[in-house]
Amino acid sequence: MLLKIHDLSLWFESNESAEASNHALSGVTLCADIGQTVALVGESGSGKSVTALSILRLLEESSTVRTTGSILFAGQDLLTLPLEKMRTIRGNDIAMIFQEPMSSLNPVFTVGNQMIEPLVLHQSMTHDEARREAIRLLERTGIQEPEARLKVYPHQLSGGQRQRIMIAMALACRPKLLIADEPTTALDVTIQSQILDLMQDLREEFGMAVLLISHDLTLVRKVADSVHIMKDGAIVESGDCDTIMNNPQHPYTRHLMSSIPSGSPTPKEPGPLLLETRNLNCHFQLQTGWVSPFKRRKRIIAAVDDAHLTLQQGMTCGIIGESGSGKTTLAMSIAKLVHSSGQIRFEGIDLQQLSNRQMRPLRSNIQVVFQDPFSSLSPRLSVYQIIEEGLSIHFSHATSEERDEMVFGALKEVGLEPEMAWRYPHEFSGGQRQRIAIARAIILKPKLLILDEPTSALDVTIQAQIIKLLIDLQQRYNMSYLFISHDLRVVRAISDYVAVMKDGRIVETGPAQEVFAAPVQEYTQALFNAAL
Structure with missing residues (x-):
């Protein structure tokens, strides 16, 4: 047996007293052998990532922890090894794909620097050999123009592209055990399929074991040999994948299965035309090399x-497509957060003709919920300050008592307690942070709410809560949504209309039920086949 965790319990020690210690894991037992994919499934905060980080003993470098039990890897107990020995195992024998690629990639180094370094250090390659291997790995993970991507920085890539870079880096040293913590969270369905196929190919080719941590039960059903369901730091149900998925015994497992998004929204009567774009273009320049010592080669990207x-009042338009297809750029162009050309008519007003000063009064009616709430919420501001910030600009005449009432009311509307207003973003779970981001947007009662992957990082039960919340808010305030997502089940559950994007172009549009029932374009059919 390659990996055997037996009766693992873990506490985060408090500086105040032993009684204040946080019991994070309780009696966790699981095994993974060569050639197996073992899935660890549960809600946010259930202990999945803590279990993974305990295997690599990464928690000891940032926290004071106390553990009991054993973690046997290739016959040796990792909990008893000195940290110097653990550092030789990390990356070489056990690699990990982390959940948030933007916080795991160094923003000041190029992708090439970060991929080549472990190959030189751990595989004893020359710089040229490591560079060729890095290009090959990027190709295998579905990155287009891999040689050019080596020269870019993480912030210049989409969320899906950054996740693929992380996967390529984890696979670089051909580890015996790959720990994949939500490896496909930020990826669209076709790239998800590519990555899963790649991981299975490498698992068979190199005799690798995979510990897959995921909240995506559909993905787990496709690839896992065995499944462990985790709740409150303990494993509540274990077994082979088919048995767990088809005949769950524990009430919590059945609750997870019933929370998978399904169905479609209740038909609504469309209101007047709210938004219309025509011939909208957004182009970027990409530097790809040097023409001469003093002149760089540039290429135009049609994002x-x-x-x-078009979008009517009170309706939801779902925008779907692969990573890099232009979904987010389209939304940012409509919100005038990036430079674009063409027409953007909002309530009959062409936004392209307005200066930044003229746009400011309209921004209260066009709000955005960004993909990653952790990076879009200021860590220096309390939740109250974050939500109240828009009021200070657009409702500056309101008294402090009126602002308090509006902030606390917005928190209640998204299912949070008013007492939470004085906490900071890092004190909340991913699902709670997403609710805070929604509260910040809806406090201004916008007519158009742009939602960029609002459920991508959330487990299925929180996804279901956010979808219900958005539907309730739409009914209450007659808001219109532009809903961007790669999760087609979520799009089908909330959207009245669908727009499909490929390479910056909208290739198919129509009522959601019609497009899902009978997609016309071959690209749309391929997307649906990969996901549904």
Whole structure:
């Protein structure tokens, strides 16, 4: 047996007293052998990532922890090894794909620097050999133009592309055990399929074991040999994948299964035309090398190309497509957060003709919920200050008592307690942070709410809560949504209309039920086949 965790319990020690210690894991037992994929499934905060980090003993470097039990890897107990020995095992024998690629990649080094370094250090390659291997790994993980991508920085890539870079880095040293913590969270369905196929190919080719941590039960059903369901730091049900998925015994497992998004929204009567784009274009310059010692070679990227889109008051338009297809750029262009050309008509006003000063009064009616709430919420501000910030700009005449009432009311509307207003973002779970981001947007009662992957990092039960919340808010305030997602089940559950994007162009549009029932374009059919 390659990995055997037996009766693992873990406490985060408090500086105040032993009684204040936080019991994070309780009697965790699981095994993974060569060639196996073992899945660890549970809600946010259930202890999945803590279990993974305990295997690599990464928690000891940032926290004071106390553990009991054993973690046997290739016959040796990792909990008894000195940290110097653990550092030779990390990356070489056990590699990990972390959940948030933007916080795991160094922003001041290029992708090439970060991929080549472990190959030189751990595989004893020359710089040229490591560079060729890095390009090959990027190709295998579905990155287009891999040689050019070596020269870019993490912030210049989409969320899906950053996740693929992380996967390529983890696979670089051909580890015996790959710990994949939500490896496909930020990826669209076709790239998810590629990555899963890649991981299975490498698992068979190199005799690798995979510990897969995920909240995506559909993904787990596809790839896992055995499944462990985790709740409150303990494993409540274990077994082979087919048995768990088809005949769950524990009430919590059945609750997870019933929370998978399904169905479609209740038909609504569309209101007047709210938003219309015509011939909308957004182009970026990409530097790809040097023409001469003093002149750089540049290439134009058409992130959005001739986009036509309409949206009526009170309706939801789902925007789907692969990572890098232009979904987020289209939304940011509509919100005038990036430079674009063409027409953007909002309530009959062409936003492209307005200066930044003229746009400011309209911004209260066009709000955005960004993909990653942790990076879009200021860590220096309390929740109250974050939500109240928009009021100070657009409702500066309101008294402090009125602002308090509006902030506390917004928190209640998204299912949070008013007492939470004085905490900071790092004190909340991912699902709670997403609710805070929604509260910040809806406090201004916008007519258009742009939601960029609002459920991508959330487990299925929180996804279901957020979808219900958004539907309730839409009914209450007659808001219109632009809903961007790669999760087609979520899109189908909330959208009245669908727009499908590929390479910056909208290739298919129509009522959601019609497009899902009978997609016309071959690209749309491929997307649906990969996901549904």
